[in-house]
């Protein structure tokens with residue numbers, strides 16, 4: 001048996017966080033944030049209306065809001081109702097970076113972005129593969145989802161490995177050979193990862209409501 005020295009691996013973290021303790025009180029964060037986010041999604045829909053109105057002009061056909069994902073602004077960072085959640089996630093991000101071996105003595109973590117988004121029920125909502133440059137930890141918090149909604153896909157961030165990728169014995173398993181992994185979230189699931197990990201949401205068919213919070217955190221020098 002050969003000794004293994006593991007490095008350069010990609011870790012994606014997932015936990016069910018339906019409530020968070022604030023002093024002695026268990027705050028039902030999933031329910032609270034979902035209700036609070038209604039107004040942000042309504043606002044996002046109003047903002048999107050202008051470009052939706054132009055669609056008929058552009059396509060010469062009624063396409064409604066097919067393919068759209070309604071994004072809120074970053075107001076969530078400062079929303080008082082989000083403070084318990086935001087503090088919890090920031091501390092979790094610090095724990096993750098610390099456990100990975102990073103020295104944060106001279107850095108402080110700060111949100112750069114946090115928004116809620118909801119995919120259209122007309123179907124076709126999606127996110128192309130992307131990373132969040134100039135950030136260190138990114139994540140999702142799922143408010144509405146099911147086994148019928150889109151599932152996040154994470155891709156191997158190492159181009160050197162991808163250039164020489166061999167076939168995998170079983171693509172559905174997460175192994176050292178994996179080129180991507182698909183996670184199946186449930187409402188209340190918090191998923192976090194290093195911001196350099198490419199991620200995407202494939203086409204959502206709009207069968208059931210799909211709403212989640214997405215955030216990015218940066219470690220700034222003191």
Ligand SMILES: [Fe+2]
Pocket residue numbers: 130131132138199214
């Ligand atoms: Fe993202």
